[in-house]
Amino acid sequence: MVFPTLQFIGFFAVVLALNLIVWNRNGWRKALLIAASYVFYAAWDVRFLALMAFVSATAYLAGIGVTKPGLRKLSKVLAIVAMLGVLGVFKYYDFFMLNLQRLLEGTAFARDLQWLTLILPVGISFYTFQAISYVMDVDRGHIPARKNPADVFLYISLFPQLVAGPIVRAAHFLPQIDAPTRPDTTARAAAVVLILSGLFKKMVVANYLSVLLVDPVFGLPDGQYWLSALAATLGYAIQIYCDFSGYSDIAIGVALLLGYQFHINFDQPYRADSLRDFWQRWHISLSTWIRDYLYIPLGGNRGTPLHSHFTLILTMTLAGLWHGAGWNFILWGFFHGAFLAIERVFRRLRIRLPKLLAIAAVFVIVGLLWIPFRAASFPETLQMFAAFTKSEGYAAPEIIPFVWVLLALGFAMNWLPLALRDRAEMLIARLAPELQAAILAIGVWIMFATAQDGVAPFIYFQF
Protein backbone atom coordinates (compact mmCIF):
# COMPACT_ATOMS: atom_id res chain seq x y z
CA MET A 1 0.00 0.00 0.00
CA VAL A 2 1.37 3.41 -0.93
CA PHE A 3 0.63 6.61 0.99
CA PRO A 4 -0.76 8.81 -1.81
CA THR A 5 -3.66 6.51 -2.72
CA LEU A 6 -7.36 6.41 -1.93
CA GLN A 7 -6.76 2.93 -0.58
CA PHE A 8 -4.35 4.22 2.08
CA ILE A 9 -6.61 7.12 3.01
CA GLY A 10 -9.50 4.73 3.69
CA PHE A 11 -7.22 2.34 5.58
CA PHE A 12 -5.69 5.09 7.70
CA ALA A 13 -9.05 6.66 8.55
CA VAL A 14 -10.24 3.33 9.95
CA VAL A 15 -6.99 2.72 11.90
CA LEU A 16 -7.06 6.28 13.30
CA ALA A 17 -10.61 5.80 14.59
CA LEU A 18 -9.94 2.34 16.06
CA ASN A 19 -6.72 3.60 17.65
CA LEU A 20 -8.72 6.27 19.39
CA ILE A 21 -11.32 3.78 20.63
CA VAL A 22 -8.67 1.53 22.24
CA TRP A 23 -6.42 4.40 23.34
CA ASN A 24 -6.61 3.63 27.06
CA ARG A 25 -6.00 -0.10 26.60
CA ASN A 26 -2.36 -0.41 25.73
CA GLY A 27 -2.49 -4.14 24.98
CA TRP A 28 -5.35 -3.65 22.54
CA ARG A 29 -3.58 -0.70 20.98
CA LYS A 30 -0.49 -2.78 20.30
CA ALA A 31 -2.56 -5.63 18.86
CA LEU A 32 -4.50 -3.21 16.65
CA LEU A 33 -1.39 -1.50 15.29
CA ILE A 34 0.44 -4.79 14.66
CA ALA A 35 -2.62 -6.16 12.82
CA ALA A 36 -2.97 -2.92 10.83
CA SER A 37 0.73 -2.97 9.95
CA TYR A 38 0.53 -6.56 8.73
CA VAL A 39 -2.55 -5.73 6.61
CA PHE A 40 -0.66 -2.69 5.24
CA TYR A 41 2.28 -4.91 4.30
CA ALA A 42 0.09 -7.74 2.99
CA ALA A 43 -1.49 -5.32 0.53
CA TRP A 44 1.84 -5.47 -1.28
CA ASP A 45 2.50 -9.22 -0.98
CA VAL A 46 0.98 -11.48 1.66
CA ARG A 47 3.70 -14.12 1.26
CA PHE A 48 6.38 -11.99 2.88
CA LEU A 49 4.54 -11.45 6.15
CA ALA A 50 6.19 -14.62 7.45
CA LEU A 51 9.60 -13.16 6.67
CA MET A 52 8.89 -10.02 8.68
CA ALA A 53 7.49 -12.11 11.52
CA PHE A 54 10.62 -14.29 11.44
CA VAL A 55 12.91 -11.24 11.68
CA SER A 56 10.78 -9.84 14.54
CA ALA A 57 10.76 -13.15 16.43
CA THR A 58 14.53 -13.49 15.97
CA ALA A 59 15.08 -9.98 17.34
CA TYR A 60 12.78 -10.68 20.30
CA LEU A 61 14.48 -13.96 21.24
CA ALA A 62 17.97 -12.54 20.70
CA GLY A 63 17.06 -9.55 22.87
CA ILE A 64 16.32 -11.91 25.74
CA GLY A 65 19.32 -14.10 24.90
CA VAL A 66 21.89 -11.29 25.06
CA THR A 67 20.86 -10.49 28.63
CA LYS A 68 21.77 -14.04 29.77
CA PRO A 69 25.49 -14.23 30.63
CA GLY A 70 26.07 -17.65 29.07
CA LEU A 71 24.12 -16.92 25.90
CA ARG A 72 25.12 -13.35 25.19
CA LYS A 73 27.66 -13.81 22.41
CA LEU A 74 25.88 -16.76 20.79
CA SER A 75 22.53 -14.95 20.73
CA LYS A 76 24.04 -11.84 19.20
CA VAL A 77 25.98 -13.71 16.52
CA LEU A 78 23.07 -15.98 15.61
CA ALA A 79 20.63 -13.06 15.39
CA ILE A 80 22.89 -10.94 13.21
CA VAL A 81 23.77 -13.89 10.97
CA ALA A 82 20.06 -14.74 10.61
CA MET A 83 19.05 -11.16 9.80
CA LEU A 84 21.92 -10.45 7.44
CA GLY A 85 21.28 -13.91 5.99
CA VAL A 86 17.70 -12.94 5.15
CA LEU A 87 18.95 -9.74 3.57
CA GLY A 88 21.72 -11.61 1.77
CA VAL A 89 19.47 -14.26 0.27
CA PHE A 90 16.67 -11.95 -0.87
CA LYS A 91 18.70 -8.94 -1.90
CA TYR A 92 22.26 -9.91 -2.76
CA TYR A 93 22.40 -13.62 -3.65
CA ASP A 94 21.78 -13.27 -7.39
CA PHE A 95 24.08 -10.25 -7.63
CA PHE A 96 26.97 -12.16 -6.10
CA MET A 97 26.27 -15.27 -8.18
CA LEU A 98 26.19 -13.22 -11.37
CA ASN A 99 29.52 -11.62 -10.57
CA LEU A 100 31.03 -14.91 -9.46
CA GLN A 101 29.96 -16.49 -12.76
CA ARG A 102 31.51 -13.62 -14.71
CA LEU A 103 34.69 -13.95 -12.68
CA LEU A 104 34.96 -17.65 -13.40
CA GLU A 105 34.30 -17.32 -17.13
CA GLY A 106 37.30 -18.46 -19.14
CA THR A 107 38.79 -20.35 -16.19
CA ALA A 108 38.76 -24.06 -15.43
CA PHE A 109 36.07 -23.39 -12.80
CA ALA A 110 33.59 -21.84 -15.26
CA ARG A 111 30.06 -23.21 -14.82
CA ASP A 112 26.41 -22.21 -14.85
CA LEU A 113 25.50 -21.20 -11.32
CA GLN A 114 22.04 -21.49 -9.78
CA TRP A 115 19.89 -18.35 -9.56
CA LEU A 116 17.15 -17.78 -7.04
CA THR A 117 15.43 -14.93 -8.95
CA LEU A 118 13.50 -13.97 -5.84
CA ILE A 119 11.25 -10.95 -5.56
CA LEU A 120 12.86 -8.34 -3.32
CA PRO A 121 10.53 -7.92 -0.33
CA VAL A 122 9.58 -4.26 0.04
CA GLY A 123 11.25 -2.55 3.00
CA ILE A 124 13.46 -5.53 3.88
CA SER A 125 16.55 -3.34 4.27
CA PHE A 126 14.71 -1.05 6.65
CA TYR A 127 13.12 -3.56 8.97
CA THR A 128 16.20 -5.81 9.21
CA PHE A 129 18.27 -2.76 10.20
CA GLN A 130 15.72 -1.86 12.88
CA ALA A 131 15.82 -5.43 14.18
CA ILE A 132 19.63 -5.37 14.32
CA SER A 133 19.61 -2.05 16.17
CA TYR A 134 17.22 -3.51 18.77
CA VAL A 135 19.52 -6.48 19.48
CA MET A 136 22.64 -4.29 19.55
CA ASP A 137 21.05 -1.71 21.84
CA VAL A 138 19.95 -4.38 24.30
CA ASP A 139 23.41 -5.94 24.12
CA ARG A 140 25.07 -2.57 24.79
CA GLY A 141 22.76 -1.96 27.75
CA HIS A 142 21.12 1.09 26.19
CA ILE A 143 17.65 -0.44 26.60
CA PRO A 144 16.26 -3.39 28.56
CA ALA A 145 15.14 -6.47 26.63
CA ARG A 146 11.39 -6.52 26.09
CA LYS A 147 9.54 -9.39 27.73
CA ASN A 148 6.40 -8.78 25.71
CA PRO A 149 6.94 -9.94 22.09
CA ALA A 150 4.23 -7.50 20.94
CA ASP A 151 6.57 -4.60 21.77
CA VAL A 152 9.27 -5.87 19.42
CA PHE A 153 6.79 -6.88 16.72
CA LEU A 154 5.21 -3.43 16.82
CA TYR A 155 8.58 -1.66 16.81
CA ILE A 156 9.66 -3.53 13.67
CA SER A 157 6.37 -3.46 11.78
CA LEU A 158 4.66 -0.14 12.62
CA PHE A 159 3.28 0.78 9.20
CA PRO A 160 4.21 4.47 8.80
CA GLN A 161 7.94 3.66 8.76
CA LEU A 162 7.76 0.04 7.61
CA VAL A 163 8.65 0.15 3.92
CA ALA A 164 10.92 3.17 3.51
CA GLY A 165 11.89 4.43 6.95
CA PRO A 166 12.84 6.54 8.78
CA ILE A 167 14.89 3.81 10.51
CA VAL A 168 13.49 4.33 13.98
CA ARG A 169 15.76 3.49 16.92
CA ALA A 170 14.48 1.13 19.59
CA ALA A 171 15.77 3.37 22.40
CA HIS A 172 13.67 6.23 21.04
CA PHE A 173 10.56 4.30 20.08
CA LEU A 174 10.04 1.59 22.71
CA PRO A 175 9.46 3.99 25.64
CA GLN A 176 6.70 5.57 23.52
CA ILE A 177 4.93 2.20 23.28
CA ASP A 178 4.57 2.20 27.05
CA ALA A 179 3.33 5.78 27.20
CA PRO A 180 2.12 7.07 23.83
CA THR A 181 1.43 10.77 23.61
CA ARG A 182 -2.17 11.65 22.86
CA PRO A 183 -1.88 14.04 19.90
CA ASP A 184 -2.64 17.55 21.13
CA THR A 185 -3.38 20.53 18.92
CA THR A 186 0.35 21.20 18.33
CA ALA A 187 1.00 17.61 17.25
CA ARG A 188 -2.05 17.64 14.96
CA ALA A 189 -0.91 20.91 13.37
CA ALA A 190 2.59 19.50 12.81
CA ALA A 191 1.05 16.35 11.31
CA VAL A 192 -1.16 18.36 8.93
CA VAL A 193 1.80 20.43 7.70
CA LEU A 194 4.06 17.37 7.35
CA ILE A 195 1.49 15.27 5.48
CA LEU A 196 0.57 18.07 3.09
CA SER A 197 4.17 19.10 2.42
CA GLY A 198 5.10 15.44 1.92
CA LEU A 199 2.27 14.89 -0.54
CA PHE A 200 3.19 18.06 -2.42
CA LYS A 201 6.83 17.02 -2.69
CA LYS A 202 5.95 13.53 -3.88
CA MET A 203 2.77 13.88 -5.93
CA VAL A 204 3.52 17.18 -7.58
CA VAL A 205 7.26 17.90 -7.71
CA ALA A 206 8.87 14.43 -7.73
CA ASN A 207 6.34 12.61 -9.91
CA TYR A 208 6.09 15.28 -12.62
CA LEU A 209 9.86 15.78 -12.73
CA SER A 210 10.25 12.05 -13.13
CA VAL A 211 7.78 11.75 -15.99
CA LEU A 212 8.52 14.99 -17.83
CA LEU A 213 12.28 15.22 -17.49
CA VAL A 214 14.28 12.56 -15.68
CA ASP A 215 12.88 9.32 -17.10
CA PRO A 216 12.97 10.39 -20.78
CA VAL A 217 16.60 11.52 -20.53
CA PHE A 218 17.94 8.69 -18.36
CA GLY A 219 15.96 6.23 -20.49
CA LEU A 220 17.97 7.17 -23.59
CA PRO A 221 21.32 8.40 -22.30
CA ASP A 222 23.18 7.67 -25.50
CA GLY A 223 21.50 10.35 -27.59
CA GLN A 224 21.55 13.19 -25.07
CA TYR A 225 23.68 16.33 -25.09
CA TRP A 226 24.98 18.61 -22.37
CA LEU A 227 21.82 20.65 -21.74
CA SER A 228 19.45 17.71 -21.40
CA ALA A 229 22.01 15.78 -19.32
CA LEU A 230 22.45 18.79 -17.04
CA ALA A 231 18.71 19.39 -16.70
CA ALA A 232 18.01 15.70 -16.00
CA THR A 233 20.81 15.50 -13.42
CA LEU A 234 19.49 18.61 -11.71
CA GLY A 235 15.97 17.21 -12.02
CA TYR A 236 16.94 13.91 -10.42
CA ALA A 237 18.67 15.68 -7.52
CA ILE A 238 15.38 17.47 -6.84
CA GLN A 239 13.23 14.43 -7.60
CA ILE A 240 14.99 12.07 -5.20
CA TYR A 241 15.01 14.71 -2.47
CA CYS A 242 11.29 15.43 -2.86
CA ASP A 243 10.42 11.75 -3.27
CA PHE A 244 12.25 10.46 -0.24
CA SER A 245 11.89 13.41 2.11
CA GLY A 246 8.22 13.57 1.05
CA TYR A 247 7.77 9.94 2.13
CA SER A 248 9.54 10.67 5.44
CA ASP A 249 7.38 13.74 6.07
CA ILE A 250 4.17 11.75 5.51
CA ALA A 251 5.46 8.87 7.68
CA ILE A 252 6.33 11.23 10.54
CA GLY A 253 2.99 13.03 10.22
CA VAL A 254 0.96 9.80 10.15
CA ALA A 255 2.86 8.46 13.18
CA LEU A 256 2.20 11.71 15.05
CA LEU A 257 -1.55 11.25 14.58
CA LEU A 258 -1.22 7.74 16.02
CA GLY A 259 0.62 9.12 19.06
CA TYR A 260 4.26 8.39 18.15
CA GLN A 261 7.11 10.79 17.46
CA PHE A 262 9.87 10.02 14.98
CA HIS A 263 13.01 12.11 14.52
CA ILE A 264 13.28 14.16 11.33
CA ASN A 265 14.99 12.34 8.47
CA PHE A 266 15.91 15.29 6.22
CA ASP A 267 17.16 18.70 7.22
CA GLN A 268 17.47 20.81 4.06
CA PRO A 269 20.31 18.64 2.67
CA TYR A 270 21.19 20.85 -0.28
CA ARG A 271 22.15 23.63 2.12
CA ALA A 272 25.11 21.53 3.24
CA ASP A 273 28.50 23.26 2.99
CA SER A 274 30.49 20.01 3.26
CA LEU A 275 29.84 16.37 2.45
CA ARG A 276 29.99 15.58 6.16
CA ASP A 277 27.31 18.22 6.65
CA PHE A 278 25.31 16.69 3.79
CA TRP A 279 25.26 13.29 5.47
CA GLN A 280 24.12 14.92 8.70
CA ARG A 281 21.13 16.29 6.77
CA TRP A 282 20.29 13.53 4.26
CA HIS A 283 18.53 10.32 5.36
CA ILE A 284 19.66 11.11 8.90
CA SER A 285 18.30 7.87 10.35
CA LEU A 286 20.47 5.78 7.98
CA SER A 287 23.55 8.02 8.43
CA THR A 288 23.40 7.69 12.21
CA TRP A 289 22.68 3.95 11.94
CA ILE A 290 25.77 3.26 9.81
CA ARG A 291 27.84 5.53 12.08
CA ASP A 292 26.78 3.72 15.27
CA TYR A 293 26.60 0.11 14.07
CA LEU A 294 29.17 0.03 11.27
CA TYR A 295 31.67 2.90 11.22
CA ILE A 296 32.44 3.02 14.96
CA PRO A 297 32.64 -0.79 15.42
CA LEU A 298 34.99 -0.94 12.39
CA GLY A 299 37.36 1.45 14.14
CA GLY A 300 35.81 4.84 13.45
CA ASN A 301 38.13 7.75 14.18
CA ARG A 302 40.41 5.60 16.32
CA GLY A 303 43.82 4.68 14.95
CA THR A 304 45.85 6.41 12.27
CA PRO A 305 44.32 8.91 9.82
CA LEU A 306 44.94 6.41 7.03
CA HIS A 307 43.00 3.75 8.89
CA SER A 308 40.07 6.06 9.57
CA HIS A 309 40.01 7.13 5.90
CA PHE A 310 39.93 3.49 4.88
CA THR A 311 37.13 2.78 7.38
CA LEU A 312 35.16 5.73 6.09
CA ILE A 313 35.43 4.63 2.46
CA LEU A 314 34.56 1.03 3.37
CA THR A 315 31.55 2.15 5.42
CA MET A 316 30.20 4.35 2.64
CA THR A 317 30.77 1.62 0.05
CA LEU A 318 28.73 -0.76 2.21
CA ALA A 319 26.10 1.97 2.58
CA GLY A 320 26.00 2.11 -1.21
CA LEU A 321 25.53 -1.65 -1.34
CA TRP A 322 22.70 -1.33 1.21
CA HIS A 323 20.83 0.80 -1.33
CA GLY A 324 20.92 -1.85 -3.99
CA ALA A 325 22.68 -4.94 -5.28
CA GLY A 326 24.50 -3.35 -8.18
CA TRP A 327 27.87 -1.89 -9.09
CA ASN A 328 26.29 1.52 -9.62
CA PHE A 329 25.33 1.73 -5.96
CA ILE A 330 28.73 0.45 -4.85
CA LEU A 331 30.38 3.09 -7.02
CA TRP A 332 28.10 5.77 -5.61
CA GLY A 333 28.94 4.79 -2.03
CA PHE A 334 32.66 4.45 -2.75
CA PHE A 335 32.91 7.92 -4.26
CA HIS A 336 30.97 9.46 -1.39
CA GLY A 337 33.43 7.78 0.99
CA ALA A 338 36.41 8.94 -1.07
CA PHE A 339 35.17 12.55 -1.21
CA LEU A 340 34.49 12.47 2.55
CA ALA A 341 38.06 11.28 3.13
CA ILE A 342 39.48 13.99 0.84
CA GLU A 343 37.39 16.57 2.67
CA ARG A 344 38.88 15.39 5.98
CA VAL A 345 42.38 15.91 4.63
CA PHE A 346 41.40 19.43 3.51
CA ARG A 347 39.97 20.13 6.95
CA ARG A 348 43.15 18.93 8.62
CA LEU A 349 45.13 21.23 6.34
CA ARG A 350 42.69 24.03 7.24
CA ILE A 351 41.73 24.56 3.60
CA ARG A 352 38.24 26.03 3.50
CA LEU A 353 36.11 27.45 0.70
CA PRO A 354 33.85 30.46 1.19
CA LYS A 355 30.46 29.23 2.42
CA LEU A 356 28.46 29.86 -0.78
CA LEU A 357 31.14 28.30 -2.94
CA ALA A 358 31.29 25.31 -0.57
CA ILE A 359 27.49 24.83 -0.81
CA ALA A 360 27.68 24.99 -4.61
CA ALA A 361 30.62 22.55 -4.70
CA VAL A 362 28.81 20.05 -2.46
CA PHE A 363 25.68 20.29 -4.61
CA VAL A 364 27.68 19.66 -7.80
CA ILE A 365 29.46 16.64 -6.28
CA VAL A 366 26.27 15.17 -4.81
CA GLY A 367 24.36 15.88 -8.04
CA LEU A 368 26.96 14.21 -10.27
CA LEU A 369 27.10 11.22 -7.94
CA TRP A 370 23.33 10.80 -8.34
CA ILE A 371 24.02 9.79 -11.96
CA PRO A 372 25.30 6.28 -11.14
CA PHE A 373 22.54 6.04 -8.53
CA ARG A 374 19.84 6.71 -11.14
CA ALA A 375 21.29 5.16 -14.29
CA ALA A 376 20.10 1.66 -15.10
CA SER A 377 23.60 0.22 -15.54
CA PHE A 378 27.28 1.08 -15.51
CA PRO A 379 27.47 1.59 -19.32
CA GLU A 380 24.49 3.98 -19.11
CA THR A 381 26.24 5.87 -16.31
CA LEU A 382 29.20 6.41 -18.63
CA GLN A 383 26.86 7.47 -21.47
CA MET A 384 25.28 10.10 -19.22
CA PHE A 385 28.66 11.50 -18.23
CA ALA A 386 29.70 11.48 -21.90
CA ALA A 387 26.55 13.46 -22.79
CA PHE A 388 27.94 16.42 -20.81
CA THR A 389 30.66 16.75 -23.45
CA LYS A 390 28.31 16.69 -26.45
CA SER A 391 26.99 19.89 -27.97
CA GLU A 392 24.39 18.20 -30.16
CA GLY A 393 21.75 15.59 -29.51
CA TYR A 394 18.04 15.33 -28.87
CA ALA A 395 16.35 18.70 -28.82
CA ALA A 396 15.43 18.21 -25.17
CA PRO A 397 11.67 18.66 -25.70
CA GLU A 398 11.22 17.59 -22.09
CA ILE A 399 12.43 20.97 -20.77
CA ILE A 400 9.05 22.73 -20.93
CA PRO A 401 8.35 25.80 -18.75
CA PHE A 402 6.46 23.69 -16.20
CA VAL A 403 9.67 21.71 -15.61
CA TRP A 404 11.49 24.90 -14.63
CA VAL A 405 8.65 25.72 -12.25
CA LEU A 406 8.99 22.25 -10.70
CA LEU A 407 12.75 22.66 -10.30
CA ALA A 408 12.20 26.02 -8.62
CA LEU A 409 9.54 24.53 -6.32
CA GLY A 410 11.85 21.65 -5.42
CA PHE A 411 14.65 24.06 -4.54
CA ALA A 412 12.19 26.14 -2.56
CA MET A 413 11.18 23.08 -0.49
CA ASN A 414 14.85 22.67 0.40
CA TRP A 415 15.68 26.34 0.97
CA LEU A 416 12.57 27.80 2.59
CA PRO A 417 13.34 28.94 6.15
CA LEU A 418 12.18 26.44 8.74
CA ALA A 419 10.60 29.35 10.60
CA LEU A 420 7.99 29.50 7.83
CA ARG A 421 6.92 25.93 8.54
CA ASP A 422 6.89 26.64 12.27
CA ARG A 423 4.68 29.66 11.60
CA ALA A 424 2.24 27.57 9.57
CA GLU A 425 2.13 24.99 12.35
CA MET A 426 1.49 27.67 14.95
CA LEU A 427 -1.38 29.12 12.91
CA ILE A 428 -2.99 25.70 12.40
CA ALA A 429 -2.45 24.79 16.06
CA ARG A 430 -4.70 27.69 17.08
CA LEU A 431 -7.62 26.35 15.04
CA ALA A 432 -10.42 24.08 16.21
CA PRO A 433 -9.88 20.34 15.49
CA GLU A 434 -12.64 20.39 12.84
CA LEU A 435 -10.86 23.16 10.93
CA GLN A 436 -7.54 21.34 11.20
CA ALA A 437 -9.18 18.25 9.69
CA ALA A 438 -10.78 20.41 6.96
CA ILE A 439 -7.39 21.90 6.02
CA LEU A 440 -5.93 18.40 5.83
CA ALA A 441 -8.83 17.09 3.73
CA ILE A 442 -8.91 20.06 1.32
CA GLY A 443 -5.12 19.95 1.00
CA VAL A 444 -5.14 16.23 0.20
CA TRP A 445 -7.99 16.79 -2.30
CA ILE A 446 -5.98 19.51 -4.10
CA MET A 447 -2.83 17.35 -4.18
CA PHE A 448 -4.77 14.46 -5.69
CA ALA A 449 -6.37 16.78 -8.26
CA THR A 450 -2.98 18.22 -9.22
CA ALA A 451 -1.19 14.89 -9.46
CA GLN A 452 -0.91 12.89 -12.64
CA ASP A 453 -2.89 9.73 -13.24
CA GLY A 454 -1.71 6.47 -11.72
CA VAL A 455 0.40 5.69 -8.70
CA ALA A 456 4.15 6.23 -8.91
CA PRO A 457 5.98 4.17 -6.28
CA PHE A 458 8.51 5.85 -4.02
CA ILE A 459 12.14 5.50 -5.13
CA TYR A 460 13.25 4.08 -1.76
CA PHE A 461 10.70 1.25 -1.91
CA GLN A 462 13.19 -0.70 -4.03
CA PHE A 463 15.74 -0.65 -1.22
Next chain:
Amino acid sequence: MTRFTAACFVALVAAWLLSGERFLDAVFEMVDLGPVDDTIIAGVVVAEDWKASLGLPDLFSAMRTAIHQGLGLL
Protein backbone atom coordinates in the same frame (compact mmCIF):
# COMPACT_ATOMS: atom_id res chain seq x y z
CA MET B 1 -8.54 14.04 18.90
CA THR B 2 -12.09 12.64 18.76
CA ARG B 3 -13.40 15.77 17.05
CA PHE B 4 -10.45 15.80 14.65
CA THR B 5 -10.98 12.14 13.70
CA ALA B 6 -14.73 12.58 13.31
CA ALA B 7 -14.17 15.63 11.09
CA CYS B 8 -11.68 13.64 8.99
CA PHE B 9 -14.36 10.99 8.43
CA VAL B 10 -16.95 13.61 7.44
CA ALA B 11 -14.43 15.16 5.05
CA LEU B 12 -13.62 11.76 3.58
CA VAL B 13 -17.30 11.03 2.95
CA ALA B 14 -17.81 14.51 1.45
CA ALA B 15 -14.77 14.06 -0.81
CA TRP B 16 -16.07 10.68 -1.94
CA LEU B 17 -19.57 12.03 -2.60
CA LEU B 18 -18.25 14.90 -4.71
CA SER B 19 -15.81 12.89 -6.77
CA GLY B 20 -15.96 10.16 -9.36
CA GLU B 21 -13.58 8.07 -7.24
CA ARG B 22 -14.99 4.71 -6.25
CA PHE B 23 -14.09 3.05 -2.97
CA LEU B 24 -15.06 -0.24 -4.59
CA ASP B 25 -11.92 -0.10 -6.74
CA ALA B 26 -9.77 0.49 -3.68
CA VAL B 27 -11.45 -2.35 -1.79
CA PHE B 28 -10.73 -4.79 -4.61
CA GLU B 29 -7.05 -3.83 -4.43
CA MET B 30 -6.93 -4.65 -0.71
CA VAL B 31 -5.58 -7.89 0.69
CA ASP B 32 -8.14 -10.70 0.72
CA LEU B 33 -9.62 -10.76 4.22
CA GLY B 34 -11.62 -13.94 3.60
CA PRO B 35 -15.28 -13.98 4.72
CA VAL B 36 -15.02 -10.38 5.96
CA ASP B 37 -14.31 -9.33 2.37
CA ASP B 38 -17.80 -10.21 1.16
CA THR B 39 -19.43 -8.12 3.89
CA ILE B 40 -17.17 -5.14 3.17
CA ILE B 41 -17.74 -5.39 -0.58
CA ALA B 42 -21.51 -5.71 -0.15
CA GLY B 43 -21.53 -2.61 2.10
CA VAL B 44 -19.41 -0.60 -0.33
CA VAL B 45 -21.63 -1.63 -3.28
CA VAL B 46 -24.74 -0.36 -1.43
CA ALA B 47 -22.93 2.89 -0.62
CA GLU B 48 -21.74 3.35 -4.21
CA ASP B 49 -25.30 2.74 -5.51
CA TRP B 50 -26.66 5.30 -3.05
CA LYS B 51 -24.03 7.81 -4.17
CA ALA B 52 -24.94 7.24 -7.82
CA SER B 53 -28.66 7.74 -7.03
CA LEU B 54 -27.92 11.18 -5.54
CA GLY B 55 -26.57 12.40 -8.89
CA LEU B 56 -24.05 14.76 -7.30
CA PRO B 57 -21.57 16.59 -9.56
CA ASP B 58 -18.03 15.25 -9.94
CA LEU B 59 -16.28 18.33 -8.57
CA PHE B 60 -13.00 16.47 -8.25
CA SER B 61 -12.71 15.80 -11.98
CA ALA B 62 -13.73 19.38 -12.77
CA MET B 63 -11.07 20.71 -10.44
CA ARG B 64 -8.50 18.29 -11.80
CA THR B 65 -9.19 19.38 -15.39
CA ALA B 66 -8.97 23.05 -14.40
CA ILE B 67 -5.65 22.59 -12.59
CA HIS B 68 -4.12 20.52 -15.38
CA GLN B 69 -5.27 23.04 -18.00
CA GLY B 70 -3.82 25.86 -15.91
CA LEU B 71 -0.48 24.07 -15.69
CA GLY B 72 -0.41 23.48 -19.44
CA LEU B 73 -0.57 19.72 -19.03
CA LEU B 74 -3.69 19.18 -21.15
